[in-house]
Amino acid sequence: MSDPSPELPRYALYYAPRAEEALAVAASRWLGRSPDSGEARDLVPIGGISHERLSQIVADPRLYGFHGTLKPPIALVEGATERDFLEAVGTLAATERQIDVPAVALAELQDFLALVPSERCAALQDFSDRCVVEFDEFRRPAGEAELARRRAAGLTPRQEDLLLRWGYPYVLEQGRFHLTLTGRMTEPRERAVILDELRRRFVAFVGRPLAVRDLCVFRQPAPGRPFTVLARFRLGGGRRLATQVWRAA
DSSP states (O other): OOOOOTTSOEEEEEEOOOTTSHHHHHHHHHHTBOTTTOOBOOOOOBTTBOHHHHHHHTHHHHHHOSOEEEEEEEOBOTTOOHHHHHHHHHHHHHHOOOEEESOEEEEEETTEEEEEESSOOHHHHHHHHHHHHHTGGGBOOOOHHHHHHHHTTOOOHHHHHHHHHHSOSSOGGGOOOOEEOOOOOOOHHHHHHHHHHHHHHTTTTBTSOEEEOEEEEEEESSTTSOOEEEEEEETTTOOEEEEOSGGGO
16 A cells, blocks of 8 residues: 655544634634634743743644544545535535533643543534544545554554554544644643643633534645645534635645
8 A cells, every 4th residue: 555645635524613712712822823814823921831842832733723623634535526525524514413512621631731521422422423434435545654653652453443444543432522732741840831821721611511513624735734724614504604715825
């Protein structure tokens, strides 16, 4: 199996709050970038953390844009077009309804920090599972280099099965919906400082409901380039709410 061309764009199905929502505003300020507008902004300083180190801490979530994963990024299989993919996403969105997560929490997941449902939300898990399965026909198979990179993390037998079947090891029952706020941090004091800062900045959202109203298609034009919102579909209507035309500039 050969690896796909590194120039192929990747597409992901994400939940992301709308740009005008308070959660999106807070996340864009924290990460220094809005995935809707593509606008970058300076990071707000944190006492005890250098600007260089803070930039490293938020680098990965900044690249991907603030989101919760429903289907991880894929390159489109040969013969499938972006238009085909968007039409299929709109069709699925029309069959779903808004998902209301009762409450979210700020959690430590391994070595990174994220917002997560306070308890398992069956409707959200079912929706994510459906996205993984129903859009697999659009997924270009992973090449050997990608498989090796995933395996380097150390996978369980079940995760290996998921990697081979769905192209990613942390899906279905092995996945946990989360909205990532940091990259990995292994130094306890540093993690404590960042955790305190996030508690302050996201206090208005912790313990409160989260309305998953849209299904978003994020697009990465090439490796290393930021993901941005290509299209946003309202659940229950499938109506396309936004398309970013500046992404190809």
